[in-house]
Amino acid sequence: MTEFSLPPIQTTARDDAVLKALAGFVMREKLEPGERLPTERILAERLKVSRNTVREALTRWEGLGLVERRQGSGTYLKAAVSLDMLHMPLTLAGGNDFTGLMRTLEIRRALEAEAAALCAVRADEDDLAEIERKLDIMEEEFLNRAGMSSEEDWEFHQAIYRACGNPLFEQIIAAMHELFHRFWEHPLGVRDFGHASFPYHRTMFNCIAAHDPEGARAEALKLIATVEDDLKRGAANLKLSDRK
Amino acid sequence: MTEFSLPPIQTTARDDAVLKALAGFVMREKLEPGERLPTERILAERLKVSRNTVREALTRWEGLGLVERRQGSGTYLKAAVSLDMLHMPLTLAGGNDFTGLMRTLEIRRALEAEAAALCAVRADEDDLAEIERKLDIMEEEFLNRAGMSSEEDWEFHQAIYRACGNPLFEQIIAAMHELFHRFWEHPLGVRDFGHASFPYHRTMFNCIAAHDPEGARAEALKLIATVEDDLKRGAANLKLSDRK
DNA sequence: GTGCAGAAATTGGTTGGACCATTGAACCAC
DNA sequence: GTGGTTCAATGGTCCAACCAATTTCTGCAC
Numbered sequence: 001m002t003e004f005s006l007p008p009i010q011t012t013a014r015d016d017a018v019l020k021a022l023a024g025f026v027m028r029e030k031l032e033p034g035e036r037l038p039t040e041r042i043l044a045e046r047l048k049v050s051r052n053t054v055r056e057a058l059t060r061w062e063g064l065g066l067v068e069r070r071q072g073s074g075t076y077l078k079a080a081v082s083l084d085m086l087h088m089p090l091t092l093a094g095g096n097d098f099t100g101l102m103r104t105l106e107i108r109r110a111l112e113a114e115a116a117a118l119c120a121v122r123a124d125e126d127d128l129a130e131i132e133r134k135l136d137i138m139e140e141e142f143l144n145r146a147g148m149s150s151e152e153d154w155e156f157h158q159a160i161y162r163a164c165g166n167p168l169f170e171q172i173i174a175a176m177h178e179l180f181h182r183f184w185e186h187p188l189g190v191r192d193f194g195h196a197s198f199p200y201h202r203t204m205f206n207c208i209a210a211h212d213p214e215g216a217r218a219e220a221l222k223l224i225a226t227v228e229d230d231l232k233r234g235a236a237n238l239k240l241s242d243r244k
Numbered sequence: 245m246t247e248f249s250l251p252p253i254q255t256t257a258r259d260d261a262v263l264k265a266l267a268g269f270v271m272r273e274k275l276e277p278g279e280r281l282p283t284e285r286i287l288a289e290r291l292k293v294s295r296n297t298v299r300e301a302l303t304r305w306e307g308l309g310l311v312e313r314r315q316g317s318g319t320y321l322k323a324a325v326s327l328d329m330l331h332m333p334l335t336l337a338g339g340n341d342f343t344g345l346m347r348t349l350e351i352r353r354a355l356e357a358e359a360a361a362l363c364a365v366r367a368d369e370d371d372l373a374e375i376e377r378k379l380d381i382m383e384e385e386f387l388n389r390a391g392m393s394s395e396e397d398w399e400f401h402q403a404i405y406r407a408c409g410n411p412l413f414e415q416i417i418a419a420m421h422e423l424f425h426r427f428w429e430h431p432l433g434v435r436d437f438g439h440a441s442f443p444y445h446r447t448m449f450n451c452i453a454a455h456d457p458e459g460a461r462a463e464a465l466k467l468i469a470t471v472e473d474d475l476k477r478g479a480a481n482l483k484l485s486d487r488k
Numbered sequence: 489g490t491g492c493a494g495a496a497a498t499t500g501g502t503t504g505g506a507c508c509a510t511t512g513a514a515c516c517a518c
Numbered sequence: 519g520t521g522g523t524t525c526a527a528t529g530g531t532c533c534a535a536c537c538a539a540t541t542t543c544t545g546c547a548c
Contacts, residue, residue, distance in 0.1 A: 014502070015303075039528060050503045052296065055529085056303045059259075063304040064333040071529040072511030080337055086344075088334040088419045089308045092412060093326050100328075103410045110358035114350065166347045168334060172416070175332035258531070283499060294532045299500085315500040316540025 014049055018057035021047060023083050036074045037067075064089065090175075098235045104176045105231065109224040111173055112157075116204055116220040117213035118164040127163035128209050134159045135205050142198055150181070153194065156201060160208070193234070196226035262291055262301040267327050280318045281311075308333065336423065345475060348420045353468040355417055356401070360448055360464040361457035362408040371407035372453050378403045379449050383442075392438035394425075400445060404452070437478070440470040 022043070031037060040058065044051040058075060061067040064087055068078045123131070138152040154177060161170035200223035207215035266287070275281060284302065288295040302319060305311040308331055312322045336344050367375070382396040398421060405414035444467035451459035 041528080052504090053502065056300065056501090058529095059300045059303045060307040063307040063331075064335060066335060069529060070511075071509065072527075074511095074528065079335060081335075082337050084337075086336045086423060087307075088336065088423055090332040090334065090415060090419050091308060091310060091323065091325075092330045092332065092415060093324060093328070103412050106358065106362065106410050107355070107412050107416065110354045111351070114354035118350065166350050168336065168347050168351050171334050172332065172351070175330065179330050285499080296533085297531060300530090302500095313500060314540075315538065316498075318499065318540095 014053045015057040015060065018043070018047055018049060018054060019061065020083065022057070022061075023081050023085075026077065026081050027083065031077055033077050033079055036076050039074060098231070101180070101231060102228070104179055105224065105228055108173055108176050109221065109228075111169055112224055113217045113220045115161050115164045115166075115169045115173075116208060116216040118166065118169075119160050120208045120211050120213040120216040122165045123163040123208060127159075131156070131159045131163060131205060131208070135201060138201065139198075150194065153201075193230050194227060196230065197223050200226070258293055258297050259301040259304065262287070262293060262298055263305065264327065265291055266301070266305075267325050267329075270321065270325050271327065275321055277321050277323055280320050283318060334419070342475070345424065346472070348423060349468065349472055349475065352417055352420050353465065353472075355413055356468055357461045357464045359405050359408045359410075359413045359417075360452060360460040362410065362413075363404050364452045364455050364457040364460040366409045367407040367452060371403075375400070375403045375407060375449060375452070379445060382445065386442055392442060394438065397438065397445075437474050438471060440474065441467045444470065 022037070025031075026037065038046070040051050040054050043054045047054070058067060058069065061081075062069060066077070066079050066081055067075055069075045119127075119131075134152070134156040138156050141152045157173075158170060161173060200219050204216055204219035204223060207213075207219055266281070269275075270281065282290070284295050284298050287298045291298070302311060302313065305325075306313055310321070310323050310325055311319055313319045336347070363371075363375075378396070378400040382393065382400050385393040385396045401417075402414060405417060444463050448460055448463035448467060451457075451463055
């Protein structure tokens with residue numbers, strides 16, 4: 001075990017101080033997302049606080065999505081942390097019905113279009129290569145299984161958000177995506193959900209690769225429109241089968 | 245490797261269960277923001293879990309801004325909670341530098357344009373009257389004080405988000421707005437910040453009132469563009485005055 | 489009765505220690 | 519190699535205290 005440069009905590013506001021110290025530690029050690037940070041017991045010992053206090057602090061970070069705990073394994077960094085980061089926790093009420101889903105889709109339409117346009121302007125060769133790689137994987141899955149693979153589809157979109165130069169896009173849309181998937185567990189009865197969106201992935205990528213922001217925006221809007229249609233179709237099915 | 249849809253099973257999820265139960269309790273008792281909820285000891289006893297587990301759960305809610313704890317007094321509801329709420333914690337690394345502000349503005353540009361376009365489609369007569377009322381107030385303040393009033397300006401924009409038929413727009417942009425103002429009371433020392441955006445408020449409203457979504461979108465983009473320019477100007481000033 | 493200072497009860501914050509459940513690595517038998 | 523077994527490490531939960539801030543009650547002076 002290496003030597004950690006973690007000086008003991010001073011006085012009140014324990015768990016906040018713990019987080020500050022931890023953030024400083026992460027920066028000094030240049031820990032990146034995916035890496036494991038010290039165990040709770042070690043942190044408690046080094047910071048001279050009880051393990052419970054360490055746990056409350058880590059619970060806060062976990063709630064903010066900065067960290068992931070795996071029992072029996074350890075606590076892992078999930079996002080870049082720094083001393084000067086700001087938190088903007090949003091809680092959206094009532095997203096579990098059809099109306100709520102359509103609302104998140106409206107947000108996603110706005111952000112997806114903007115991200116695609118920004119990406120067309122800013123993506124460099126490496127970004128484009130990565131995006132096309134994900135696109136190839138997705139298309140292959142589509143042909144093999146004759147249907148959309150939501151996992152590979154999501155990877156493709158994420159690659160675009162990452163290349164657009166603004167991490168907020170990925171953060172916001174990722175939250176929406178999670179909500180969306182809660183519904184795909186119990187699909188709306190639409191078998192080939194997302195099927196119609198398939199061709200627009202390639203056309204959108206072509207616009208991005210050609211550094212054509214307005215074209216990319218237009219293709220992104222078409223893509224979302226097909227999803228909205230699927231959703232409406234599913235809602236109609238649901239309404240029919242709901243009659244008692 | 246074939247594709248199974250097997251979500252991991254959940255055996256232990258104590259604190260999540262606590263939060264679910266607590267959310268149900270809040271809904272049953274119709275507790276409103278500001279009201280006090282049961283003490284940690286009572287919750288631990290009633291839910292048959294340790295107080296420690298209750299605390300970890302409440303720590304999560306506190307981190308999300310749903311609840312406020314006051315030592316010696318109690319734990320108080322800070323926002324409406326429901327069983328179906330969605331959490332979207334956003335973390336902005338280096339939020340008080342120029343880059344961070346520009347990133348929030350990029351999000352705002354995407355949402356502002358979409359909201360204006362939606363509003364042009366959906367706003368009824370009452371909505372339009374309310375928006376114009378705020379606009380009149382803002383313009384009067386502008387003329388009287390020879391400068392933008394951020395308070396009245398914000399009221400005007402909020403009226404648009406409310407009329408666009410999707411409350412998510414207001415929630416997300418409000419979070420950005422709060423972040424924007426938390427560190428930059430008078431952004432970057434630019435005296436007449438936002439001055440150039442003034443005329444576009446009226447032109448944007450005219451497009452909305454004429455139910456012209458694309459026009460409204462275009463004016464919204466122009467408006468944000470002036471803010472971005474101000475920001476860049478301020479950053480340049482800051483860079484100059486920073487030399488020692 | 490009123491007002492106020494101090495005691496007492498209440499409540500969140502912290503501690504230390506114990507044990508459970510899961511994970512992953514090392515090891516072993518086949 | 520494959521498939522178990524053991525075992526140590528790690529996060530999850532629990533308990534029983536005690537500390538610190540706040541609120542409430544009490545009783546005295548007036």
